[in-house]
Amino acid sequence: MSKRRKKKKHHDEHMDESWLIPYADLLTLLLALFIVLFAMSSVDAVKFQMLSKAFNDVFTGGTGVFEFQSPMPEGQMESPEEQQKDVKRNDKDAAAKDQEELQALQQKVNGYINDKRLTDKLETSLTDEGLLVMIRDNVLFESGRAEVRPQDVKIANEISDLLIMNPPRNIIISGHTDNVPIKTARYDSNWELSVMRAVEFMKIILKNDKLDPRWFSAKGFGEFQPVATNATEEGKARNRRVEILILPRTANEPQ
Template sequence: MARRKPEDSNKGSPEWMTTYGDLVTLLLCFFVLLFSFSTIDNNKFKAIIQSMQGSLGVLDSGVIVQVDPLINTFPGDTRDEENDFKRIKEQMDDFIKENNLEKSVSLILDERGLLVRLLDATLFDSGKAEIKNEAKYIIEMISDVIMESGKNIRIEGHTDNVPINTEKFPSNWELSTTRAVNVLKYLIEVRNIEPWRLSAVGYGEYHPIDTNDTAEGRQNNRRVDIVIINSESNGN
């Protein structure tokens, strides 16, 4: 008499399929969250999906597509910040032209952000570090822009290479540093800028932007630079 084969009691999908399905669902949720938090280039998004499929064995031999880093890249934020700095520069350009300050105040957009350059004669008397009364309205205008921007600020003092040796300023280091600090203190004490947003440094004669062999070159080197710092540089 022939024996009957026992019926298979484990009907339905294998148990490993449940774990596999959970894994795929979690990965899908993960990438949906990434998509919702960032601005993603369409080509990169397709490539990353292919990469996920490859790692799960959907592509032949588990091929993984290599793409540029995608997470934590927010090109939209960078463009918005660039537009903010351009808008700030336009506002300050208008102020400079209206007050005929083109020869004493200049604006430069560079990798650190927006640099507001003021010749020392605009702010200080020769060999002194007290801000002139007639120059304070310039700093006040700049402070309005600083408050609106929400950015950190770095104030840099510079001199020419003509030595100074007084009781108060034994060298150009002390003069450049004191001038930068006095601008910083004015922004804090008079204009109520948050202190944690500000820093000051004195470079003395060692970061010239022009020759020190002519009177005009030395005049250009004697300056205070107020840098409105972008989010990428942190003032470096």
């Protein structure tokens, strides 16, 4: 009877599970290692350094397998806030340089205007949108027509030479009219006339093989963007115009 009881007691005993403790520790360390390896793949060196230091403190008391050399030279690691400040500073410097280039280009165009004695027909202004060159319609076109007059093709060609820049810039050519209604066999509205004047002028400009057509576009605004009152003949004359807008380099480049 006693032998049977001893045998039964032997089967009730549990297996030795002491091996589970080092096994669990090993799994924990492997998990920590994979987390650190993942952190190393991130471009954020600051976060990586903080994460790695935390694991050092927890598992090795600040020394051991997780010690590493900084992925960036000492003194060159920046926080996200500092990186953002650097980006803004660089953007500001680029904008200032771009503005200086536009000012130099404006002086070049103004020199041409003065040399040709066209101050009453061409003018420039530097705006937030870029450098604007305004050309009165009576410099280029007959009343109610969109074709550049033969005698004014030379002026258009000379203006095209002023637009040669390296690197180039996006340029928008736009047509504008006064508010006097127009209806001819060719144009049903001022809007159509303004569009065609911009296109015809741009076609003359782009005969210059040093200009890339990909950087140019044409628009027509009709009478809807006046720069002066249409109540006087002088105001109407100012509103009838072609404009060349030379954009900052921060504007989108052609694809």
